[in-house]
Amino acid sequence: MAGEKSVKLHNKSDKPDNIILKEHEIVSKCEEIQEQLPDFLKGFFRYLKGDVLSKTRFAYLGDIHFFCRYLIEETDLTEATDPADIKKAEFNKIKASDINEFLDHCREYWVKQNGQDVLYQNGSRTLARKKSSLSVMFKQLYREGIMEKNITDGFDPIRVPKASEREIKALQDDEVMIMLDAVESGDHLTPKERQYWNKTKKRDKAILLLFITYGLRLFELQQLNVSxxxxxxxxxxxxRKRDKETVMPLNRSVTETLMDYIDNERRPDDELEELHKDALFLSLQGKRMTERQIRELVKKYTSIGLATSRKAGYSPHKLRATAATSLIGRGNSIYDVQALMDHEQVTTTQLYAAHKMNVKRELVKDMEWELERKEGTERNKTE
Structure with missing residues (x-):
């Protein structure tokens, strides 16, 4: 890619090169944002670097950069025209009410992109994360003596539905079978999709099976290597997250599907660039698939299982939910499922145990009011 920095890696750790490079990529993006922010935040940057996961750190820094742009473009709290030029004294003028106005602004706002006005709308979960980003920053600045007051106590609460209140979205077993039939046969694909499917069906099947068997996270699957x-x-x-290394057992279905893909469809190593030779899942260009490419693949096949539009297909995270609910539904120990899924708290796993869509179906199966009405009408006509 033009302008992309070439990195020479001297890796003496046990981690594969692609894991190290991915981490380096995220850290580099964090440093790019930091350079665009005021110097008095350097202590906060050190705090994030030492105590926060790199992906979370990147999200926090993005939120803070957006907040600084907001101060410049939407308020009179700073005379700066660039986030890096905002002064410490100007930050000290910020009150809790200003943060609450910012969070309200974030619910809906316009952004100019490629000459077009784009409307952004954010739900409570995104607003809660932005509030968290600012809370962590302002608390750290207060601890360091940069802020004279701790203003975070005045931040308005944001109501985020508890996990137990949200309906878990997962494929039912019959929908999984329809999805796997589609990737095997090419049924329900458009003519254009079938052209690609002919070249990638073994790869696509292997991806779906890994998701629904192990409940892998998207980044975990995307970074898998042949080795x-x-x-x-x-x-x-x-x-996994927090540098955890986990060994998973292979079952027969996954083994046979993966070996079929590697032996009969995956491009040979001698046709690949050095950077992508060990990547398990390759694009048609012979490069490691991106998270976006995998996400679109999953949405396509899950939409077939759900008999809905491609846009309404499920994300990889919902295949993770599918794995959890299916494992529990088969009578497996909730603690064993917790270990497989890498849930930090067993309460997270218990949410999937409480998901009883099949029970709901059984409850309403015999409540066919309209069918009973029609059957009664037909009986009256024949009597």
């Missing part, structure tokens, strides 16, 4: 798998031992290695 991650030891087929003779029947296991593979993944790298």
């Amino acid at each position: 991650s798998f030891n087929f003779s031992r029947g296991e593979f290695k993944i790298y």
